Amino acid sequence: MKKKAILLSCMLVLPQIAAGSFIGAETQAVKYAPEYAAIDAVTVKDNPMPNQAISAKITKDQAIEIAKNFITIPKEYSQLSISYQSNWYPSNRNVWHINWNKESETGYGNIYVSVDADNGTVISMGRWDDTYNQPASYPPKYNWESAKKIAEQFLEQKVPQKANAVELDTSNVANQKPPLDGHAAYYYQFLRVENGIPFLDQFISITVNGNGEVTSYEYRWNDDISVPDPKGMMSQTDAEKKIKDSIEMQLKYFTIYRYHLAANNQKTVKLAYDNRFTYPYIDAKNGGWLDYSGKPVQIKKFSTKLEPLFAEKKASTLPAKKEITQDEAISIAKKHFDIPDGAVLENVFYSDANQYQNFPVWNISWVVKEQPNIWINVGINGYTGQIVNFSKDDPTRYQPYAENQSIKQVINYEEALEKAKKALETFAPDLLNELTFDPYRNPKPEKPENMREFYFTFHRLANGILVEDQFVNVAISTETGEIIQYNQNWNPDAKFPDAKNVISPEKGKEVYLSNYNIVPRYLYIENVDYSTGRPIVSKPEVKLVYHLVMKPLDQAVYLDAVQGKWVSMETGDPIRDKVEAKDIKGHPAEKALQLLIDYNAIDVDQAGYVKPDELISRGEMVKMLMLVTNPDPYFYKMNYGADRAATFADVPSNSPYFSYIESAVQQGFIDKGKDEFKPDELVTREELAEMIVKAMRLDQIAQVSNLFNVTFKDGDKITKKGHAAIVHHLGIMPAVNNQFQPTEKVTRASAAQAFYKFLQERGKYTK
Numbered sequence: 001m002k003k004k005a006i007l008l009s010c011m012l013v014l015p016q017i018a019a020g021s022f023i024g025a026e027t028q029a030v031k032y033a034p035e036y037a038a039i040d041a042v043t044v045k046d047n048p049m050p051n052q053a054i055s056a057k058i059t060k061d062q063a064i065e066i067a068k069n070f071i072t073i074p075k076e077y078s079q080l081s082i083s084y085q086s087n088w089y090p091s092n093r094n095v096w097h098i099n100w101n102k103e104s105e106t107g108y109g110n111i112y113v114s115v116d117a118d119n120g121t122v123i124s125m126g127r128w129d130d131t132y133n134q135p136a137s138y139p140p141k142y143n144w145e146s147a148k149k150i151a152e153q154f155l156e157q158k159v160p161q162k163a164n165a166v167e168l169d170t171s172n173v174a175n176q177k178p179p180l181d182g183h184a185a186y187y188y189q190f191l192r193v194e195n196g197i198p199f200l201d202q203f204i205s206i207t208v209n210g211n212g213e214v215t216s217y218e219y220r221w222n223d224d225i226s227v228p229d230p231k232g233m234m235s236q237t238d239a240e241k242k243i244k245d246s247i248e249m250q251l252k253y254f255t256i257y258r259y260h261l262a263a264n265n266q267k268t269v270k271l272a273y274d275n276r277f278t279y280p281y282i283d284a285k286n287g288g289w290l291d292y293s294g295k296p297v298q299i300k301k302f303s304t305k306l307e308p309l310f311a312e313k314k315a316s317t318l319p320a321k322k323e324i325t326q327d328e329a330i331s332i333a334k335k336h337f338d339i340p341d342g343a344v345l346e347n348v349f350y351s352d353a354n355q356y357q358n359f360p361v362w363n364i365s366w367v368v369k370e371q372p373n374i375w376i377n378v379g380i381n382g383y384t385g386q387i388v389n390f391s392k393d394d395p396t397r398y399q400p401y402a403e404n405q406s407i408k409q410v411i412n413y414e415e416a417l418e419k420a421k422k423a424l425e426t427f428a429p430d431l432l433n434e435l436t437f438d439p440y441r442n443p444k445p446e447k448p449e450n451m452r453e454f455y456f457t458f459h460r461l462a463n464g465i466l467v468e469d470q471f472v473n474v475a476i477s478t479e480t481g482e483i484i485q486y487n488q489n490w491n492p493d494a495k496f497p498d499a500k501n502v503i504s505p506e507k508g509k510e511v512y513l514s515n516y517n518i519v520p521r522y523l524y525i526e527n528v529d530y531s532t533g534r535p536i537v538s539k540p541e542v543k544l545v546y547h548l549v550m551k552p553l554d555q556a557v558y559l560d561a562v563q564g565k566w567v568s569m570e571t572g573d574p575i576r577d578k579v580e581a582k583d584i585k586g587h588p589a590e591k592a593l594q595l596l597i598d599y600n601a602i603d604v605d606q607a608g609y610v611k612p613d614e615l616i617s618r619g620e621m622v623k624m625l626m627l628v629t630n631p632d633p634y635f636y637k638m639n640y641g642a643d644r645a646a647t648f649a650d651v652p653s654n655s656p657y658f659s660y661i662e663s664a665v666q667q668g669f670i671d672k673g674k675d676e677f678k679p680d681e682l683v684t685r686e687e688l689a690e691m692i693v694k695a696m697r698l699d700q701i702a703q704v705s706n707l708f709n710v711t712f713k714d715g716d717k718i719t720k721k722g723h724a725a726i727v728h729h730l731g732i733m734p735a736v737n738n739q740f741q742p743t744e745k746v747t748r749a750s751a752a753q754a755f756y757k758f759l760q761e762r763g764k765y766t767k
Helices: 060-070 144-158 236-246 326-336 413-427 429-434 505-514 590-598 618-629 633-639 658-666 685-695 721-729 748-762
Strands: 078-088 093-104 107-116 122-129 166-168 185-194 197-209 214-220 249-257 267-275 281-283 344-351 361-368 374-381 387-393 453-462 465-477 483-489 516-525 541-550 557-560 565-568
Touching: 060 078, 060 093, 060 107, 060 122, 093 122, 144 185, 144 197, 144 214, 166 197, 197 541, 236 281, 236 516, 236 541, 249 505, 267 465, 267 505, 326 344, 326 361, 326 374, 326 387, 413 429, 413 453, 413 465, 413 483, 429 453, 505 516, 505 557, 505 565, 590 618, 590 748, 618 658, 618 685, 618 748, 633 658, 685 721, 685 748
Parallel strands: 197 516, 249 465
Antiparallel strands: 078 093, 093 107, 107 122, 122 214, 166 185, 185 197, 197 214, 249 267, 267 557, 281 541, 344 361, 361 374, 374 387, 387 483, 453 465, 465 483, 516 541, 557 565
16 A cells, blocks of 8 residues: 655644643642542551660651651652651751652652651651653743742641741842753742841751642751840941951962863962951850851961961982882881881772872872771872871771760870971971961860860962962871871972962952851851760850851852952853843843843843844854753863864854854754854754754654645745744744744844743653
C-alpha cells in the first residue's frame, strides 16, 4: 500500500502535552501537601534504645503521632527509622527524629520530622519528592508573593501563638530572581521580634515550592530566656558613628583564582581594602565590640604598619641541589621531627609541580602503632628540601576531658609564640624577612590557661602590605610543648602590583561602609565554652546589639583598592544594584524583558534604558539564549576561557559574545561549518526560530521532509519550514495574519518574549 504523507496545517506531529490554563495563584485553594490519606500502619525498624532506656518526657510513640499530626504522610510512604538524640544543636535539645521513605513506580521521596522530646514541639520538617522526571509548569503556579501567603497561613496554623511575634526578613528580597524553570523553592525566614527589635538566630523558617507545597520548616525558638529592655540603648546615629569611627581599613594583597583563564593567568593578585578587625557587633548599651559568639573584645590600637619578623633574609641551610631524592626527603623529615623508632613508614607520595603548586612535594607518612594509632605526616619541597607541612595526628587531642580532669600545661601562650617563631627560623629561614605577626589576626585567647593547643598565623608581607592568602600556620601543644601542626601556603612566583594608584584609606572606608547596613538586633548566645578541656554548656542569654552586616549579594566580592569599587571575584566586574529599566514599564513585553534583565541576558545602559524596540544582533541573540538556558555567567567564563581556540574568525576570545557562542557551538545550537558567525549582523525571525528549536532538541524533527504542510501566506520565503511550524504551533513565535515573516528583523522586546515562551515550553520536550 502506498504510504501517504501526513499533512498538517502548520501543526507539529508530537505527543500532545497540554499546557493547561493557569488560574491566578491568589484564587487557588491553599494546600500544604497533596491530599493523600494518612498511613494507618507504619513499619518501624527496631530501635536500639527502647522507651524505658530514654529519659524523655515524650515517648517514641507520642513523637510519631505528633509528627503525623503536623504533616500528612502520603499512603505510599512507609516509616523507615526513628532515632533519639540528646543535646541536639541548636539549643541543646533532646530530640526524636522520624523518617519516612517512598520507593515506588512514581519515584522516590523522603519526609522527616524532628520533635522536641521534652515538650513535643515540632522543631524541623522536610520533604523531598522525585518530581524531576515530570515536566514542570512554567512559570511556576506560585510566585514569591503568592507563595508567601501560603507560608504565612502555615505559620498561623502550626504555631498560632507565635504568628504575631515575628516579622518576615526581607533583607534579601532585592536579590530575589524569578525562577527560570518550574522547580521553584521560596525560602521565608520569620524573625522573632521583641520590643520591636528582631532577633538573630531565633526564627521560624518555611520553604514553599512552585506548586504551593510547604517543603521545609524549622522552629528555632527558646522561651526560657531573659530579653534585655531596650531602655538606655544607643541611638542609631550614635551606633553608626561609633562603628564608623572605630573601623580601621587595611590594604592587602589577595589572590583571585579564575580557573577559566589560561593556565599561566589563573591566579591574579589584587590590591584590596578590608576591615582590619572583622567583629560583627557592638553592645547597644555600652558601645563595646563583641565577637561572633557575643563575647566582649578589646580593640587595641596596634601599629597600622606591620613589620617583618626579621629585617634581613637569613641564610638558608637547606640543600642547594634540585630535585631531592626520596631517601633525602625521609632523612630531612627525621632530622626535624621526632619519628619514634617503632614508627612504620606507611606511605610515600610524590606530586610534581602543576598549575596549583609551583614545586614538587614529597609527602611522607608514618604510623605509630598504639591505642589509638598516631599518624605523622611530613611534606617536603622537592626542589629545596624545605618543610611545607607537618602534622602529628593523635586522636587523643580530640577527646574531651572527664569532669574531674584538668589541663596540665607545660607551656604558656607567650612561650608557645616564641617556639612558633623558632620553628620558622628552622623550617623557613629564607622567608623570615617576608613574614609578619599581626596581633589583630592572632588575638590572644580569652582563657589561655584552658587551651590544649595554641594556633599562630604568620602572614606574608610584600611591599609592606599583608598578603591575605599566603602564610605559615604553626600549632603548639600546651600539654607537651611540641609542634603538632605546621603548614606553609606560599607562592614564590607571585607578582604583586604596585600600590601607588590605590585610593586613600578614608575613601576605602567610605566605599566599604556603602555595602554594609548597621541594624539593631537581639543576639541569642548559646553559651558553650570550648576553651576548657571539656565543653561547658551554660544557660543561653540574649544581648542587645547593633549588627554590622553586609548587604545581601548573590556573589563573592572584594573592595578593589585601585578602582575604589566593590568587584565580583568571579567576573572581575564592579557589582551593581538591581537595575530598574526606565523604558519598559507598560510595554507589552515588560515581564519578559524584566526577566532577562534580572539574569543579565539583556543589558541596561548607563542612563537606565533597554531600548526594547531596537533591533538586536546575532551575538546578542546567542547571549540571551544561553543565559536563559543556564543563567550562570561564571560557567561560561570558566569553561570557555581565553585559552580556547575560537570557532569563528570574527568572534575572537576578547569578544563579549565569545564564551556564549562557543557554548552554543558545543551544544549544537550553532553550525560550526562556517568560517564566520557575523555576530554584529541583525537577527531575522527565521534565524531565531532555528536556534530556539535546536535548544529544545527538536531540530531533527524539524528537518523531516513532508512532515509539515505549511500554509503560511509567505511559506515560499521560508527556508526552515519545520522550525517555523514548531515555534508557531507552540506559541513561541506565532505568525501574524498567517504570515511568518521569516526575513523580518527581531527587536529586543520580541526576542525577550520569544525566550519567555521558550521557557514555558522547553520542559515538555527536553526532559
